Amino acid sequence: MSWLKHIIKKINEKFSPFAKRWQFGRFLIIVFLSFFLIMSMYLVTLAKTAHVKNLQATLAQTTTVYDDSGAKAGELYSQKGTYVKYSRISQNMRDAVISSEDRNFYHEYGFSVKGIARSAVLNIKNKLLGSSTIAGGGSTLTQQLVKNAYLTQEQTITRKAKEIFLSMQVEQDYTKNQILTMYLNNAWFGNGVWGVEDASQKYFGVHASELTTSQAATLTGMLPSPALYNPIDHPQAATKRRNVVLSTMVATKRLSASQLKQSQAAPMILNDTYNSSNKYQYPWFFDSVISEAIKTYGLTESDVMNRGYKIYTTLNQQDQTNLQQNFNNSAMFNYNTDAQAASVVLNAKTGGVRALVGGREEEHTFRGFNYATQSKLSPGSSIKPIAVYAPALEKGYSIDTSLPNTTRTFGTNGWEVHNALNVQTDDVPMYEALEHSYNVPAVYLLNKIGVNAGYASARKFGLPLSDKDKNLALSLGGLTVGVSPMQMAQAYTAFANDGVMSDAHFITKIVDATGKVIVNHPKAKQKRVISSRVADNMTRMMLGTYTNGTGLGAAPAGFTIAGKTGTTENPNDTENSQSSKDSWAMAYTKDVVEATWMGLDDKSKNNSLPLGLTATMGPLVKTSLEEILPNTPGTNFTVTNPNSGTDSNSKAFKWSDIGSDFSKGVDNAVEGANKTWQTIKGLFGN
Numbered sequence: 263m264s265w266l267k268h269i270i271k272k273i274n275e276k277f278s279p280f281a282k283r284w285q286f287g288r289f290l291i292i293v294f295l296s297f298f299l300i301m302s303m304y305l306v307t308l309a310k311t312a313h314v315k316n317l318q319a320t321l322a323q324t325t326t327v328y329d330d331s332g333a334k335a336g337e338l339y340s341q342k343g344t345y346v347k348y349s350r351i352s353q354n355m356r357d358a359v360i361s362s363e364d365r366n367f368y369h370e371y372g373f374s375v376k377g378i379a380r381s382a383v384l385n386i387k388n389k390l391l392g393s394s395t396i397a398g399g400g401s402t403l404t405q406q407l408v409k410n411a412y413l414t415q416e417q418t419i420t421r422k423a424k425e426i427f428l429s430m431q432v433e434q435d436y437t438k439n440q441i442l443t444m445y446l447n448n449a450w451f452g453n454g455v456w457g458v459e460d461a462s463q464k465y466f467g468v469h470a471s472e473l474t475t476s477q478a479a480t481l482t483g484m485l486p487s488p489a490l491y492n493p494i495d496h497p498q499a500a501t502k503r504r505n506v507v508l509s510t511m512v513a514t515k516r517l518s519a520s521q522l523k524q525s526q527a528a529p530m531i532l533n534d535t536y537n538s539s540n541k542y543q544y545p546w547f548f549d550s551v552i553s554e555a556i557k558t559y560g561l562t563e564s565d566v567m568n569r570g571y572k573i574y575t576t577l578n579q580q581d582q583t584n585l586q587q588n589f590n591n592s593a594m595f596n597y598n599t600d601a602q603a604a605s606v607v608l609n610a611k612t613g614g615v616r617a618l619v620g621g622r623e624e625e626h627t628f629r630g631f632n633y634a635t636q637s638k639l640s641p642g643s644s645i646k647p648i649a650v651y652a653p654a655l656e657k658g659y660s661i662d663t664s665l666p667n668t669t670r671t672f673g674t675n676g677w678e679v680h681n682a683l684n685v686q687t688d689d690v691p692m693y694e695a696l697e698h699s700y701n702v703p704a705v706y707l708l709n710k711i712g713v714n715a716g717y718a719s720a721r722k723f724g725l726p727l728s729d730k731d732k733n734l735a736l737s738l739g740g741l742t743v744g745v746s747p748m749q750m751a752q753a754y755t756a757f758a759n760d761g762v763m764s765d766a767h768f769i770t771k772i773v774d775a776t777g778k779v780i781v782n783h784p785k786a787k788q789k790r791v792i793s794s795r796v797a798d799n800m801t802r803m804m805l806g807t808y809t810n811g812t813g814l815g816a817a818p819a820g821f822t823i824a825g826k827t828g829t830t831e832n833p834n835d836t837e838n839s840q841s842s843k844d845s846w847a848m849a850y851t852k853d854v855v856e857a858t859w860m861g862l863d864d865k866s867k868n869n870s871l872p873l874g875l876t877a878t879m880g881p882l883v884k885t886s887l888e889e890i891l892p893n894t895p896g897t898n899f900t901v902t903n904p905n906s907g908t909d910s911n912s913k914a915f916k917w918s919d920i921g922s923d924f925s926k927g928v929d930n931a932v933e934g935a936n937k938t939w940q941t942i943k944g945l946f947g948n
């Protein structure tokens with residue numbers, strides 16, 4: 263060690279004059295005190311702005327979701343259990359917790375100096391042994407409550423400092439009994455259970471007020487680690503841990519020696535009466551509410567689930583219930599059990615989501631992938647009204663403009679475009695081309711008005727296009743990325759709402775646990791994308807889809823609807839003209855818009871779907887609309903179907919055309935979308 267002393271002496275000899283000259287010691291003291299002052303100010307500010315006075319109300323209330331009429335629709339919760347008052351918690355439980363977890367609870371002010379010192383010593387020991395974590399063991403019940411309610415579980419000096427200052431603020435605002443009550447109601451007991459009341463039900467089938475000494479000691483023993491000491495999974499470890507807790511109760515004179523023997527001898531009899539009935543009864547809708555609260559209003563998932571908010575939404579419970587039941591019925595999808603599907607129903611005037619199902623599943627995954635809002639799909643021919651016919655009407659075309667309908671080529675590379683099943687007819691009026699979803703007229707018309715016009719129109723309608731989509735394939739839904747059913751439904755609100763598109767949304771108001779309104783009836787975002795004249799003419803054209811065109815057979819009995827279908831070719835089976843990958847159905851009235859999709863995803867075992875709406879999800883579209891529409895105001899269209907023969911702005915409907923289509927094997931005139939991506943790539947380079 264002489265060499266070390268020699269080095270230290272040399273350093274001291276060189277450093278000492280410098281230190282004396284510049285008063286280095288005083289400088290270090292000033293730096294330390296300045297840092298301490300700044301940190302103290304920061305931590306005090308943190309404690310004062312943490313809304314500690316709201317803590318009890320926040321923990322006592324579960325976040326509740328309300329529907330469009332203000333009726334309760336369900337609850338959101340994660341770190342929540344059934345909240346009970348102090349008087350509803352057994353004295354045995356209180357004694358066990360105080361004895362085992364914090365003996366000086368009633369004599370300290372939020373934190374324990376001895377506990378912190380003990381933790382510091384253990385931390386130094388860990389450092390010497392090479393551990394980088396901060397040692398635990400110094401937290402009071404108040405600190406544990408604060409950590410669970412406000413902070414993360416990371417073990418750092420900064421987090422510990424925040425914990426102490428917040429604990430002091432909690433002690434200032436609440437009595438000891440209130441703090442103990444909040445702690446026991448917010449504690450984690452494993453097996454999906456939070457809070458002493460639900461834990462009592464889960465493990466012993468009693469209320470928290472009825473816990474025996476042995477049962478209370480068992481629950482208390484679980485607090486440090488429910489995974490290791492819960493009696494369901496680890497009965498022997500739970501029994502040993504219970505006996506340790508009972509011994510601490512004797513040491514703190516909360517239990518006599520005779521009571522100790524009696525309690526230790528008590529058998530570990532479990533009885534699960536916990537009612538885990540799922541209050542998350544509209545999972546797809548509630549998932550979306552949480553996502554919107556996070557994305558639009560800056561809340562966190564933990565805030566939404568645990569802060570006891572009241573969230574008012576656009577939900578229609580009757581529509582949502584019916585839609586969920588329909589999705590659970592394979593007959594609605596013609597028993598195509600391997601295909602995925604999604605559907606969204608919007609209020610046509612406001613964009614409020616009335617109902618939504620984001621997938622077909624046996625068991626819901628919390629905030630899992632939502633096909634209604636997160637998918638990126640080719641819309642097929644359902645994009646034609648947006649990217650082709652609406653901009654054509656804006657440029658002066660009329661709904662009975664005659665369009666060619668025979669196979670032909672486009673572009674310098676000679677892209678050959680044909681209709682589904684290679685159907686060819688004489689020239690057809692525009693409304694007939696749309697209702698039968700013929701491909702040739704759509705591509706022809708986009709070529710005439712210009713790709714840029716169609717592209718600009720689709721962007722105005724809110725579709726997320728890229729520059730690579732500036733080609734004729736846009737007319738058939740051949741997009742680089744794709745769209746979701748929600749985006750398509752939102753776009754179609756413009757047709758239903760006189761040319762004004764409404765942004766889709768779920769939340770109308772959020773109130774916190776103290777009654778403060780933090781989101782107050784946000785005004786629906788709307789913008790005009792087409793004139794009311796164009797919107798009316800588009801509706802006139804789309805009234806024929808479900809009476810004479812590709813939606814025939816899926817129309818709701820007794821109701822008039824407009825809309826458009828869409829089909830995409832199956833890239834795995836390009837030689838089969840009866841095969842498809844995606845099926846779309848857009849349907850609307852003046853009151854609602856429904857967008858429904860069914861298709862094959864990456865997990866699908868089958869490599870094809872049958873062709874046409876009636877062969878895929880026709881029953882779902884028909885049934886859901888028959889359930890939704892009676893639940894709306896029933897506002898009538900102000901325009902008529904040109905097929906009725908009474909529309910003075912279009913030529914009379916020709917039954918001979920329909921007969922011709924039937925004779926050529928297209929009884930529903932189901933369209934095919936872009937022939938193949940390979941063909942499109944060859945023409946447009948993408």
